Amino acid sequence: MKRDRYLEQWAAWLPAALAWLDQEPPNYRESEGTIPTPQRPALGIQRVNGPLRVALLSSSAAYDTATQAPYNESCVIGDSSWRVFPYDLPDDRIDFAHEHFNRDPARQDHELVLPRRALRATGVETTAHAISWSGYTMDWPGLLHQTIPQMVAQVKADGANAALLVPV
Amino acid sequence: MTASLVVDALETAGIPTVVVGNQRVPLQGLPRVVLTRYERGKNFGEAGDVAEHQRIATVAVDLLRNATAPALVDLGAVTQSR
Numbered sequence: 001m002k003r004d005r006y007l008e009q010w011a012a013w014l015p016a017a018l019a020w021l022d023q024e025p026p027n028y029r030e031s032e033g034t035i036p037t038p039q040r041p042a043l044g045i046q047r048v049n050g051p052l053r054v055a056l057l058s059s060s061a062a063y064d065t066a067t068q069a070p071y072n073e074s075c076v077i078g079d080s081s082w083r084v085f086p087y088d089l090p091d092d093r094i095d096f097a098h099e100h101f102n103r104d105p106a107r108q109d110h111e112l113v114l115p116r117r118a119l120r121a122t123g124v125e126t127t128a129h130a131i132s133w134s135g136y137t138m139d140w141p142g143l144l145h146q147t148i149p150q151m152v153a154q155v156k157a158d159g160a161n162a163a164l165l166v167p168v
Numbered sequence: 169m170t171a172s173l174v175v176d177a178l179e180t181a182g183i184p185t186v187v188v189g190n191q192r193v194p195l196q197g198l199p200r201v202v203l204t205r206y207e208r209g210k211n212f213g214e215a216g217d218v219a220e221h222q223r224i225a226t227v228a229v230d231l232l233r234n235a236t237a238p239a240l241v242d243l244g245a246v247t248q249s250r
Contacts, residue, residue, distance in 0.1 A: 040172070043180075043198070048184055048233070057174065111218075112214075122229040124229055140170075152181050165175060166212075
């Protein structure tokens with residue numbers, strides 16, 4: 001079995017993080033500020049040849065209220081799951097399950113964190129789906145090993161050659 | 169913080185990215201960033217301000233089309249309506 005060094009680092013960090021999060025109010029500064037970070041790749045600039053076909057991804061924890069479960073807002077370490085729904089899903093089918101930002105403005109105008117119309121108005125082609133995850137999660141192993149690979153696979157399956165991300 | 173992990177994975181998979189955010193520190197070092205100065209949860213401006221939403225989206229798409237080096241465009245100086 002190949003050892004997962006990052007998972008081991010994260011597991012060693014978790015008890016202290018849970019103690020910080022158990023404080024009233026939860027000490028997010030200490031817990032988020034100390035989470036082990038995986039080694040990052042060296043990223044250059046990749047150019048897109050030809051017309052843009054752009055995927056839209058938002059960490060606003062958006063979900064389809066008619067067909068999908070909301071994210072788990074009551075879990076102290078957040079929710080590392082993700083959702084995909086039709087790009088043109090009506091606004092009244094979308095809500096945001098993320099307690100760490102004031103959702104009232106976004107509920108009034110989804111474009112603030114899920115700019116579907118604004119992106120399309122630039123003239124680019126957009127993919128058939130929008131993708132969302134919850135920006136508040138400390139389950140980074142789950143995010144790294146499951147959620148992100150699935151989101152990337154969805155972006156590729158949708159034929160995107162570029163992506164716009166909106167972190168909340 | 170999690171957005172940078174998603175960017176890393178997308179870029180590694182050959183998908184160029186642009187991020188529209190409002191916190192500088194967690195976005196530093198990413199290939200293309202548009203920084204707006206609206207408060208958290210209002211990345212594209214105020215509700216109903218369609219022109220501002222489209223202006224920000226246009227800056228982001230322009231970065232995707234034209235950036236030849238890592239770039240962070242700070243729109244704070246001209247985003248005064250909040």
